Amino acid sequence: MGLFRAIAMAAAAGLVLSACATPGSVITADAGALRTGIAAARQQSEDQFAAANTLIRQRSVEWKVAQPSQILRQGDFPAAVPARAAQQWSAAFDVLDSYAAALQSLVDPKNAAATGDAIGALGQELNTGTLKAGLPGSVVAVFQTFGEALVQARAEKEATAVMRRTDAAFNQVVGQMAIAIGRRSHEPGSLYDSVETAWNASVLPQIENQYAAVSPDDSSGRRQVLTAYLQAMDSRDAQLAQLGQHSQSLLALGQAHSAAARGKPGDAMFWIQRVGGWADSIRTRAAAAGAPNQGAKP
Amino acid sequence: MSGENPDLLATAEALDAARTALEQAKDSTEDPACFTALNQQLMALQQRVAKVDGLIFAQRSQAISDAAAGVSAAQGQLADALQNIQNLNQTISTVTAFLGLVDKVIATAGAVGLG
Numbered sequence: 001m002g003l004f005r006a007i008a009m010a011a012a013a014g015l016v017l018s019a020c021a022t023p024g025s026v027i028t029a030d031a032g033a034l035r036t037g038i039a040a041a042r043q044q045s046e047d048q049f050a051a052a053n054t055l056i057r058q059r060s061v062e063w064k065v066a067q068p069s070q071i072l073r074q075g076d077f078p079a080a081v082p083a084r085a086a087q088q089w090s091a092a093f094d095v096l097d098s099y100a101a102a103l104q105s106l107v108d109p110k111n112a113a114a115t116g117d118a119i120g121a122l123g124q125e126l127n128t129g130t131l132k133a134g135l136p137g138s139v140v141a142v143f144q145t146f147g148e149a150l151v152q153a154r155a156e157k158e159a160t161a162v163m164r165r166t167d168a169a170f171n172q173v174v175g176q177m178a179i180a181i182g183r184r185s186h187e188p189g190s191l192y193d194s195v196e197t198a199w200n201a202s203v204l205p206q207i208e209n210q211y212a213a214v215s216p217d218d219s220s221g222r223r224q225v226l227t228a229y230l231q232a233m234d235s236r237d238a239q240l241a242q243l244g245q246h247s248q249s250l251l252a253l254g255q256a257h258s259a260a261a262r263g264k265p266g267d268a269m270f271w272i273q274r275v276g277g278w279a280d281s282i283r284t285r286a287a288a289a290g291a292p293n294q295g296a297k298p
Numbered sequence: 299m300s301g302e303n304p305d306l307l308a309t310a311e312a313l314d315a316a317r318t319a320l321e322q323a324k325d326s327t328e329d330p331a332c333f334t335a336l337n338q339q340l341m342a343l344q345q346r347v348a349k350v351d352g353l354i355f356a357q358r359s360q361a362i363s364d365a366a367a368g369v370s371a372a373q374g375q376l377a378d379a380l381q382n383i384q385n386l387n388q389t390i391s392t393v394t395a396f397l398g399l400v401d402k403v404i405a406t407a408g409a410v411g412l413g
Contacts, residue, residue: 056348062341126397129401189351194352201340205338
């Protein structure tokens with residue numbers, strides 16, 4: 001009995017140490033949050049690409065109609081986001097999603113729970129089989145939880161190590177995406193620049209010229225043009241704000257990855273919850289295992 | 299940014315500067331004819347901006363595609379780590395099954411009087 005008590009105490013001590021040695025449930029939650037963020041960024045990109053392409057195409061049509069040339073070419077209709085570029089973005093998001101999914105799978109507590117269950121089944125076999133080991137239920141519960149903790153800790157350590165190694169590449173991808181989108185005026189070459197120029201150098205000037213063509217006596221006509229002008233300004237502001245937010249969210253995704261890779265070691269509440277969580281798990285398992293094996297004494 | 303054509307970017311910057319100059323010219327005129335003519339110039343300039351920006355966006359997308367390969371490499375490492383956990387679970391389950399099998403052999407031996 002003394003031997004088992006010593007083993008149980010050593011296992012419990014090791015359990016607490018292993019729980020303190022890794023980022024734990026933070027990375028499990030962060031891997032899930034990261035994947036959700038990637039899905040949201042992908043959706044934002046698709047929405048913004050479609051809106052930008054529609055705007056640029058409409059401007060090209062207006063421009064073409066106003067030209068005297070009778071020759072029509074595909075090159076008259078440039079795309080803000082060419083089809084191949086959209087495919088490359090989609091493929092890049094596929095990679096980011098697969099990576100986050102692999103992280104999520106690795107730190108999924110179900111894997112560690114499966115180890116705990118396997119150890120529990122082994123303890124049961126040792127007790128009920130020919131060996132009749134007579135392991136107390138509480139000891140089996142401690143080993144179950146200990147094994148589960150070790151496997152989870154190992155998985156989280158591996159995941160954190162991979163995230164640290166991948167952090168630069170991850171941030172390079174989302175950082176380049178953020179630059180390609182752009183988030184303020186006068187960033188030539190960005191999607192923001194394409195959209196802003198389409199509004200400020202095409203949509204609004206066209207309406208301004210319509211206004212110039214309306215007689216000053218035609219109040220109703222002027223009012224109609226002014227309404228269209230103000231609506232266009234509002235639409236421009238909304239679209240540019242969405243692009244700016246999209247660029248920011250891509251950068252935030254990179255920061256979230258970096259934070260998860262760091263594991264936030266200074267968060268005291270995290271450690272308390274972590275240790276408390278494993279302690280609760282031991283108590284629950286001991287209570288569950290105690291009933292059938294209560295009388296089994298070595 | 300890697301893979302970006304500096305000539306295209308310089309062209310985009312020149313177009314941006316031209317747009318700023320045209321907008322400043324609009325702000326300083328009260329002549330409707332001049333104003334509408336400047337707007338025509340702006341609309342012509344927008345078409346060039348759309349073409350150049352589209353080319354730059356395509357180049358940057360290629361660079362993003364290249365950079366994603368760096369993230370892709372991590373997936374193999376994560377899959378290996380997961381496989382190690384699954385192997386451990388398999389090993390423990392195999393031991394349990396083996397012990398059960400041994401018990402059956404012992405029980406059978408006992409039943410035929412060999413125990």
